[in-house]
Amino acid sequence: MLDTHPRTAVRATRTAVRPTGKERTFAADELIVSKTDPRGVITYANDVFLRVGAYSLDEVIGQPHNLIRHPDMPRAVFQLLWDTLSDRRELFAYIQNLAADGASYWVLAHVTPSYGADGSVVGYHSNRRRPSRRAVDRIRPLYERLLAEERRHPNARAAVAASSELFGRLVAEQAASYEDLVWSVIGEEED
Template sequence: MARTVRPSGVEAMLGEEELIVSKTDLKGRITYANDVFIRMAKYSYRELMGAPHSLIRHPDMPRCVFKLLWDTLETRHEIFAYVVNLAKDGSHYWVFAHVTPTLDDQGNIVGYHSNRRRPDRGPIERISPIYKALSAEEARHANARDGMRASFDMMVGLLDKQGVGYDEFVLSL
């Protein structure tokens, strides 16, 4: 599924009471997608199964937020984040995501589970300029890894300046 989707600028809205649910394996490949996810992402069930969850990554979404997500999940903790996703037709949709590791009886991570709901507009308006600045920092670097590290440091600096942790920051938006 190596195809490039170009953002159209058209925003799709998740229903007020709808919930997107997906599960992935340890490598982030989709193992389950509910009907709402399939509809919003505009991929078929067959296209989604086994595909990397990054398939719906919007290019305006800073990579450093996903680094934070994966770093947090590796510690067996949950994380909340505002995320803009890109559908197969180029439309985008915002979600408030809650991602948790799935543990076996011995406490080993065996996969990941994510529930996403429609966010309020206020937090999106507040997080968008921050994401834009983080993405611009990433783009300033020729090497993607260096860019991601620089934007991650920028995000940590923002949190330190406000004297809050990431969870507190996200929930305060």
């Protein structure tokens, strides 16, 4: 789920994967798990991550986590993620990922900092579960509006700033924070 840290971006050494439009899912009782270093470079991926993402372990270890970034994910969500992690807080977020074969898959990600013995952040840990179709249908229009805003700006920095500002406004129309919005959608899943 982690997009590579914006201040220390690392480039993947693979050819860009193009989305095929095929959507994949995984079992409700499965968790996708990955760990990264402080820059967002993958240090661990479980078997579910590899199977759903259509990767081998050798293809992901040492690569930036944005290896699985779907082009239809707004950068503003990753800006929120890194801002939250920089404050040493956890984040729950709905994310659309891209597998090595071009298939996409949605997750509800829980991302947390990992701490060393001295209290410093030594990396990040993400557990992802399968969201309901209803949750994805609720989040997708919000993300589509953010993407449209990002595409209006040729400069990446301006695009993220404008999208982040819109993100804040749109979330405020529905909840006190993105976290509250996520929890309200999770609550709807349980109804």
